[in-house]
Amino acid sequence: MKVHYVKTNKDYDIAFFPESNRFFRINEKAKRIIEALIKNDSLEEIANREDESVGVIEHYSDIVNECINPFSCNSKTTNKTLNRLVIHLANGCNLRCMYCYANGGTYHSDQALITNETIDRIFTVFYEKFDFIETIQLFGGEPLMNMNAIEYVCQKVEEICKNQEQKTKVGLVTNGTLINDHFIEMVKRYNILVTLSYDGDKDVNDILRKDIYGNGTSNLILKNAKKLKDETGQPNTVEVTYTQYHYNHNITLIDIIKHIYNELGTIGIHCVPAGGSEGEEYILKEYDPMVKGIDDIFKANKLEPDRNYSYSFAQRVINGLALKSHGKSSICDAGDGTISVSVDGTIYPCFMLTDIDEYRLGNIYDENPLNSEKFIDIISLFSKVNSKNNEECINCFAKNLCSGCLGLNLMNTSRIDCLDKKYCNMFRQIVEEVLKKMSSK
DSSP states (O other), rough: OOOOEOOOOSEEEEEEETTEEEEEEEEEHHHHHHHHOOOOOOOHHHHEEEEEEHHHHHHHHHHHHHHSOOOOOOSOOOOSEEEEEEEEOOOSSEEEEEOOOOTTTTSOOOOOOOHHHHHHHHHHHHHHOEEEEEEEEEEEEEGGHHHHHHHHHHHHHHHHHGGGGOOOOEEEEEEEEOHHHHHHHHHHHHHOOEEOOOSSSSHHHHHHHETTOOOOOOOHHHHHHHHHHHHOOOOEEEEEEOOHHHHHTTTHHHHHHHHHHHHHHHHHHEEEEEOOSTTTSOSSOHHHHHHHHHHHHHHHHHTTTTTOOOHHHHHHHHHHHTOOOOOBBSSSSSSEEEEEEOOOOOSSSSSGTOOOGGGOEEESSSSSGGGGHHHHHHHHHHHHTTBTTTTTTTOTTTTOOOOOOOOHHHHHHOOSSSSSSHHHHHHHHHHHHHHHHHHOO
């Protein structure tokens, strides 16, 4: 698709060029000229038809030609660099979130903690394959159930990066309930980037994210998170799962974002719709609230410009448009920049695929696992599934701004190669809403 037109309720529409992420306000005449140029009508013919000079049409032609030149769409991941290595430290969790895809953090295995031996083997295997790993993300279950492993990984990263100009970042996703002084000291010492899972507002979080005894967790999470923020500046991101329960109780995205900002200050908000099989109580039935969040955020920022409200979907689109850039040619990072390792050393393309036999790539205790025939065959097959050159993505005007999720596809459609239509429609609407807001007078 060379150009996509967005209708507005103003005296102009928007021409969006997907291959360059450039956009312009246009009137009907400008639209006719753009369409004629794309059809390769002669400049003289267009000038005569539109009662314009050839010079004006040449100016249009220069702009259109620049806008429809395709991006080079290459993955950042090479044989020598891995974007993200996810390491599961704990196969278990102290919470029982109502929508959890990971079966209470255990996925479909017995509760277990990763051993130092397995961590050593992970580092040996992956640093034999890659010269550099951009981010090592510590995951679970709940990774703070294995504090010793957090420190052990950080020490190994510190040792490896000692003589490297470029440093590997260590990230961690936590529910926040187990944050203590020891963890805070580790965050300070090793510059750990912390993502906090929290579904505010408080009342909703206490319903959705209970501990194993059925108690609400909000007070504890916020107390711990505030102490962490005061002493380290972390967490840098809060991950929110928006559920049908939020929607049924008229709690909007902006309500959630304002609550988090009030509690923790300006912070990155990563918000995702709760996925899963139809009929599950907390699974978000329609994604309209994610789209409405765009209008709410822009309105709130006009009233409170000092707060700079935002969330991930909006920011992703705004950044792509502002930088005139886009993501990779793959739908998501799974197997294409990201590799995940479970507590027992089993390798998967993504943490969301843990314990699914079809996507087991091998085990770090296998001989040369990242170069095995099985690993190469599954990653190759996975890359085909993950490509934006599929029949549905190829002509989508939003594809160069989109970062989909194959794990969400699997949760919502039972097939990893079947795009979640609701998600696709949601993201297209979000792009159009952002374009309208950024084009407004």
